[in-house]
């Protein structure tokens with residue numbers, strides 16, 4: 001992938017239903033639409049092929065490299081000659097299941113695989129109760145990859161709450177952090193935009209969050225509001241809660257301008273930040 005400084009990206013905010021192959025059909029249609037608009041990097045949401053319910057993850061889980069969703073993602077990347085961040089899906093390896101983002105290059109080759117590191121185990125009294133660890137195992141590494149001349153990081157949803165994790169990816173050279181995600185109706189309005197903009201400002205990177213659309217009748221109601229944020233904290237593009245294909249240009253010369261005008265990354269004083 002050549003950015004030449006500017007890179008057009010696409011974000012596919014799709015509704016996730018109880019039918020894996022229909023979800024992939026919709027993803028395929030949206031990927032085509034984004035590629036048709038000239039996007040070179042296309043991003044899908046967290047658990048885009050499976051309703052976001054812990055008890056369903058084992059049933060929908062797929063194994064590398066022959067899972068049907070995995071094969072179709074690789075084929076879509078190759079067909080459109082794009083880099084495709086395949087949101088995330090439940091991935092089975094032996095007896096373990098991970099929340100995994102597979103990233104494919106322009107030949108349909110696997111360029112990265114991120115397994116969600118921070119599992120979403122919360123019990124918020126206003127209604128958000130989730131226990132990913134009931135069925136999932138946590139990943140054990142940050143994922144930073146270079147494709148062509150762009151170095152980017154991939155992490156998943158709850159991973160965004162951990163600034164130290166974003167910083168780890170930035171220190172490994174990432175200029176763009178991509179978060180397939182599925183915030184819900186409580187923490188979504190409260191925190192989603194703030195977290196995306198904070199991570200962008202803290203690390204002087206572009207941030208992209210791809211979320212499922214709100215799906216009528218679904219047990220877990222996603223908040224939607226996929227968005228892209230620049231290193232100054234400006235929102236470049238943002239969806240509402242319905243299905244949408246978003247696109248925008250990331251201008252990496254702007255990132256260099258922000259870093260040279262406001263050089264917080266050079267002013268880092270590590271000696272003060274130990275616990």
Ligand SMILES: O=C(O)CCC(=O)C(=O)O
Nearest residue numbers: 120157158182183184187
């Ligand atoms: O952090 C949050 O509020 C939402 C996290 C989440 O939904 C997830 O990790 O899938």
